[in-house]
Amino acid sequence: MVQSDLLTDLYVFILAAFIGFEVIRRVSPLLHTPLMSLTNALDAIAVVGAIILAGEGKSFLATILGTIAIVAATCNIVGGFLITDRMLRMFKTSRPTKS
Amino acid sequence: MNSFAGSDLLLQITYLIAAVLFILSLKLMSSPKTARQGVWAGELGMLLAIIGTLLHHGIVDYRWIAIGLVLGSIIGVPLGLVHMTAVPQRTALSHAFGALCVTLVGTSEFYLRAPNVPPFMMAVLSAEVILGSLTFTGSLMAAGKLEEVLPQRPITYKGQNFVNLSVLCLAILGAVVLILHPEQMHLFPAILGISLLFGVLMIVPIGGADMPTVMSLLNSYAGLSAAAMGFVLDSKLLIIAGALDGASGFILSVNMSKAMNRSFSNVLFGAFGQEQAAKGADGQEAKPVKSATPEEAAAILAAASKVVIVPGYGMAVAQAQHKVRELYDALTKRGVDVKFGIHPVAGRMPGHMNVLLAEADIPYDKLLDMEDVNPEFPQTDVALVIGANDVTNPAARNDPGSPIHGMPILDVDKARTVMVIKRGMSPGFAGIDNPLYYLDRTLMLFGDAKSFVGDIVRELGGGHS
Numbered sequence: 001m002v003q004s005d006l007l008t009d010l011y012v013f014i015l016a017a018f019i020g021f022e023v024i025r026r027v028s029p030l031l032h033t034p035l036m037s038l039t040n041a042l043d044a045i046a047v048v049g050a051i052i053l054a055g056e057g058k059s060f061l062a063t064i065l066g067t068i069a070i071v072a073a074t075c076n077i078v079g080g081f082l083i084t085d086r087m088l089r090m091f092k093t094s095r096p097t098k099s
Numbered sequence: 100m101n102s103f104a105g106s107d108l109l110l111q112i113t114y115l116i117a118a119v120l121f122i123l124s125l126k127l128m129s130s131p132k133t134a135r136q137g138v139w140a141g142e143l144g145m146l147l148a149i150i151g152t153l154l155h156h157g158i159v160d161y162r163w164i165a166i167g168l169v170l171g172s173i174i175g176v177p178l179g180l181v182h183m184t185a186v187p188q189r190t191a192l193s194h195a196f197g198a199l200c201v202t203l204v205g206t207s208e209f210y211l212r213a214p215n216v217p218p219f220m221m222a223v224l225s226a227e228v229i230l231g232s233l234t235f236t237g238s239l240m241a242a243g244k245l246e247e248v249l250p251q252r253p254i255t256y257k258g259q260n261f262v263n264l265s266v267l268c269l270a271i272l273g274a275v276v277l278i279l280h281p282e283q284m285h286l287f288p289a290i291l292g293i294s295l296l297f298g299v300l301m302i303v304p305i306g307g308a309d310m311p312t313v314m315s316l317l318n319s320y321a322g323l324s325a326a327a328m329g330f331v332l333d334s335k336l337l338i339i340a341g342a343l344d345g346a347s348g349f350i351l352s353v354n355m356s357k358a359m360n361r362s363f364s365n366v367l368f369g370a371f372g373q374e375q376a377a378k379g380a381d382g383q384e385a386k387p388v389k390s391a392t393p394e395e396a397a398a399i400l401a402a403a404s405k406v407v408i409v410p411g412y413g414m415a416v417a418q419a420q421h422k423v424r425e426l427y428d429a430l431t432k433r434g435v436d437v438k439f440g441i442h443p444v445a446g447r448m449p450g451h452m453n454v455l456l457a458e459a460d461i462p463y464d465k466l467l468d469m470e471d472v473n474p475e476f477p478q479t480d481v482a483l484v485i486g487a488n489d490v491t492n493p494a495a496r497n498d499p500g501s502p503i504h505g506m507p508i509l510d511v512d513k514a515r516t517v518m519v520i521k522r523g524m525s526p527g528f529a530g531i532d533n534p535l536y537y538l539d540r541t542l543m544l545f546g547d548a549k550s551f552v553g554d555i556v557r558e559l560g561g562g563h564s
Contacts, residue, residue: 009330009338016339019122020346026129027550029443032351032450033186035128036318037563039344039537040193042121042141043325046340048152049204049332054167062207067163069203070198074171075178077145078264082179083186085138087454090183091131091227 034087041080047073113151114336121146121340125347131463148336183458184415187447188245191314194321195238201324202231206291208331214282223330225274225451228287230324233267236298238317244302245310245447253306266297307412307447308489310354314448319348350358351449358469360445360495360506388524391542393551396518397558399542400426403480403516405436407472409509411445413486413521417548421487424459426552429559438465440472440482440509440544441491473510482514484535485548488521492533502531517541520548 027035050073054066120140127137153164181189205227211217216224221315243249270293277286305313322344329337356362391399400406408427414420430437439456444542453466467475476482484491487509494501511517512535519536521543535541544551 001513005333006330009333009335012335013326013330013338016122016342017346020125020343021350023122023125023129024343024347024350027125028129028131029354029450030453030466031128031131031134033190033454034134034450035125035347036190036314036351036449037186037193038124038128038138038141039318039322040190040197042124042145042340043197043322043344044200044274045117045121045145045148045337046197046200046204046325046328048148049328049334049337050167050200051149051152051164052155052157052161052332053204053207054219055155055160057160058211059207060337062211063160063163064439065207066205067167069200070164070167071171071174072203074168075175076193076196076200078172078175079178079189080175080272081138081145082176083181083189084454085135086179087183087186087457088131088138089135090136090454090457090460091463092457092460093131093464 031088032089037080037084037087041077041084044073044076044080045065047077109156110151110155111146114334117144117148117151118339120147120337125343130138156181161420165227171307183454184418185246185311186454187451188242189312190448191238191242191245191317193318194314195235197241197321198231198234198238198324201233201321201328202228202291204328205231205331206287209287213287215283216281218278220331221278222274223327225277225290227327227331228291229270229274230289230320230327232294233298233301234317234324236295236321237302237313238298238321240299240302241305241310241313241317244305244307251307253304253309254306259304263297263300266293266300270294270297291445308444309359311444311449311451312352312359312361312446314353315348315351317348317354319345322346322348354443358507360503367422385394385516386537388536388543389539389541390545391518393544393554396544397555399516400430400435400481400483400520400555401433401559402437403430405438405475405479406481406483407440407475407479407511407514409440409442409482409484409487409491409511410452410456411442411485411487412447412489413488414548415446415451415486417486419485419549419552420455420459420461422549422552422556423456425556426559427461427465429556433559438467438472438475440467440469440475440511442469442487442509445487445490469507469509476510476513479514481516481518482511483518484511484519485552486520488533489531491519491535492531494531494534498534511535512538512540515540520543520544520546520551522547 050066050069053062057063121144124141127133231530244251270290273286273290326338326341329341411500427437441452491509491511493512495503495506517540
């Protein structure tokens with residue numbers, strides 16, 4: 001990889017971390033558990049790397065490890081989004097129901 | 100030269116849109132009103148990125164991919180449907196899965212590229228594998244402790260920090276040698292093995308009360324390892340997702356360590372759990388306490404105009420949250436103002452208590468965090484503590500000799516009457532005596548949280564049966 005690519009990646013990482021700090025600081029402690037399961041599901045975007053690894057067929061080892069990696073990441077995507085939504089559906093306010 | 104490099108503009112634009120959706124997703128999480136839209140934004144971003152990748156030309160064989168996706172979904176669905184009390188262990192398990200994915204991809208990339216790996220690339224590759232593998236075993240250990248298949252008691256020994264740090268340094272040292280001499284490929288499995296070992300050692304001294312901090316820390320590590328993987332694959336989307344997750348875990352870790360009154364560096368190296376055993380149950384002499392029956396408790400609650408309920412992990416263990424909801428209903432019906440005061444480290448992971456109470460249909464605007472509820476205690480008639488101990492211990496505020504001195508607590512002792520539902524007088528998890536129980540205004544309600552709250556509800560004439 002070219003040196004400048006790495007530098008660009010470093011910029012991306014640092015800027016994204018700053019955005020992360022600013023955005024996540026505003027998340028209410030009420031939602032910290034769903035926040036953790038959501039970020040975990042988003043993290044499973046690593047599946048993209050695993051898909052390429054398993055699909056390129058560069059070596060037998062890479063294909064097998066890539067496939068296991070897909071299983072692990074897909075698990076997090078499906079399970080992570082599912083449980084986050086289940087949790088968030090439960091959060092109700094008392095205002096509309098009480099009159 | 101690189102599978103991600105930008106030959107395909109359309110794919111790169113898809114990734115960019117996905118990245119924007121991910122950031123938007125977290126932004127929408129700021130309020131319970133918009134949070135579900137946040138999940139949808141995240142799902143959309145994920146779907147776009149995966150479809151985009153599947154159409155990528157580099158892929159020659161879809162069979163293994165299909166097997167992986169189907170198998171992952173089959174395992175993922177039940178993991179998304181677990182009971183709310185099991186959310187902490189599920190989350191720990193998902194950290195382990197995420198880290199496993201990162202480690203496996205890192206390992207493959209190493210063997211595909213070595214020995215022609217430039218130093219910076221080897222550095223991020225090592226970071227990916229070290230962080231990934233220690234998060235993998237660490238999270239499995241945490242999940243095992245939370246699921247109680249492993250002993251929850253912290254296991255500590257003399258020089259533990261030194262041993263742990265040495266093991267970690269060994270892995271880093273191996274990585275440094277590999278960066279300078281990439282042809283020493285046999286070092287790679289050693290680094291992998293040592294990091295896996297470190298993950299186990301890191302969690303061995305952790306007890307239940309430290310779990311929220313550890314969960315946050317593992318969350319952060321999982322994110323950072325994914326970001327490192329993004330560097331290896333030159334995938335900006337992965338770098339962004341990893342950085343967001345890393346930042347999120349970091350913020351939660353800082354919150355948790357503040358709430359436990361531990362220095363952040365202490366937490367960062369996983370070097371905690373030991374101090375707790377320091378001061379044992381030395382106050383064994385029987386000090387007088389006042390206890391009350393459910394009838395008496397119900398009468399006091401019925402006469403109150405403002406009640407704050409302080410739930411702790413004991414409430415979750417006793418599965419008492421639905422009975423607590425009935426109590427909330429019965430008191431609200433009588434015109435009593437009922438709120439919940441939630442300490443940041445109540446439960447086994449950040450925000451766990453809120454989820455359990457929301458599951459029991461308690462409106463979230465009644466759930467207050469520590470800063471919001473503490474000013475209310477002096478005007479509170481009854482503070483009802485259910486299954487919480489150390490987070491209500493006034494010694495943290497006024498006894499410099501206490502092992503938890505300086506830890507921010509819920510000031511329940513400032514309420515006019517304090518009621519504590521507890522099984523017996525045994526000190527809590529941390530083995531620290533709680534002076535709250537001997538106050539004049541404190542009534543001990545001895546019994547199982549679920550049945551005791553049920554009895555109070557029956558006395559109040561609310562609830563079912």
